[in-house]
Each structure stands twice: as structure tokens, then as C-alpha cells.
Amino acid sequence: MQTEPSKQKYEQCLRDFLTQLQAIHIDQLERKWITLSLLVIGLFVGIITIDAFFHGVNPPSKVETIDSASLHLNKEFAEDNLGVQVDDKGAIIIRMVAGRYSFFPKHIDVPAETPLTFRWVSMDVLHGVHIPMTNMSTMIVPGYVAEINTTFPKPGEYPVLCNEFCGLGHNHMWSNISVIAKEDWTAPVKSPVKGGSNNE
Numbered sequence: 001m002q003t004e005p006s007k008q009k010y011e012q013c014l015r016d017f018l019t020q021l022q023a024i025h026i027d028q029l030e031r032k033w034i035t036l037s038l039l040v041i042g043l044f045v046g047i048i049t050i051d052a053f054f055h056g057v058n059p060p061s062k063v064e065t066i067d068s069a070s071l072h073l074n075k076e077f078a079e080d081n082l083g084v085q086v087d088d089k090g091a092i093i094i095r096m097v098a099g100r101y102s103f104f105p106k107h108i109d110v111p112a113e114t115p116l117t118f119r120w121v122s123m124d125v126l127h128g129v130h131i132p133m134t135n136m137s138t139m140i141v142p143g144y145v146a147e148i149n150t151t152f153p154k155p156g157e158y159p160v161l162c163n164e165f166c167g168l169g170h171n172h173m174w175s176n177i178s179v180i181a182k183e184d185w186t187a188p189v190k191s192p193v194k195g196g197s198n199n200e
């Protein structure tokens, strides 16, 4: 809480500042340009705010939150549940954790030409994930689940790279995905996690 004398001091400072500001001679033309610049800034900020509001600009995915500090205790992202899983409806869901400085699991096998749902979470700071030559590119914001649907058209080895600077080891932060021909891929035998997150 502010004490009375310091409050008075701040008020005095503000008054002095305003007096000094009024004392500055600003040319009429200059005044017009200052006003115009402020109006343009106001217009741009207004456009961004309105656009974000109407288009629902949010962190990646559906603003699904998660406690990054307790992922190991979380039902969905516990260590045993990471990687590729096939749910009751046959959908392939891949759960990945990003942490300084790797993506976990370090390596996964997925089928080509098959719709895949990736669910990414961060265990520490802001990370990004980028898989070259695919549409996989998103931020992994701590506290949120980033969900991306994708299909890898061609079999091959794909690197998984971090594209947000996350610390000194950032340039060593990568893992890889083997995309296998659809007919050669077999679903890993794991007990499927019940759909959705369980983040309490």
C-alpha cells in the first residue's frame, strides 16, 4: 500500500511533467503529424484487437489447459502413455512431451497416408515443433495442449525440430519420426488412454 507522502510525491512529479510538457513549443505542423501518428497506431491496435476477438485468436488448439509442472502425475501424459496409441474408434493419437532439450519419446513410428492427431505439451518453457516438408509447425506453450491433425503422404525419416529458442541447448533439441508404409505399420500394443485429457 502506498503511503501518503509518496503518493503526494508522485502527484507532484506528474504535475511537473505535465507543466514541462505544456511549456515545450510544438510547431502546428508537428502537432498535426503527432496526432496523425497516434491515430494510425490506435487504428492498428484496434484492428488487431477486434480481429483477435472475432477470429478467436488463442494459444494453439482449443485453449485446452494442462498443468505443465505435474505432467508425470497426469493421466494422459504420464510416461507410459506417451507415443503412438490407437483409440477405441481406431483413430491414431500421438502424445508427445517437449522439454529442454528433446521431444519425448525420442523416436516414434507412424503410418503414411493415415490421419494422425498429435497432442503436444511442454514440461517447462515455450517450445516449438516443426517437421520439415509437412504442415506440422506449432508453438508448444506451457500450460496448454497443442493439438494438430496431419497426414504424412510419403514414407521416410522426418526430423522433429524445435523452432522456438528455449535455452542454450536449443539447437540440439530434436527427435525423429519414421513414417512407414501404411501396410507395413502395426499399432503398438498398449492399453489405450481413455479419450481426451484428464487434467485435474
Ligand SMILES: [Cu+2]
Pocket: 127, 128, 162, 163, 164, 165, 166, 167, 170, 171, 173
Ligand atoms: Cu528450442
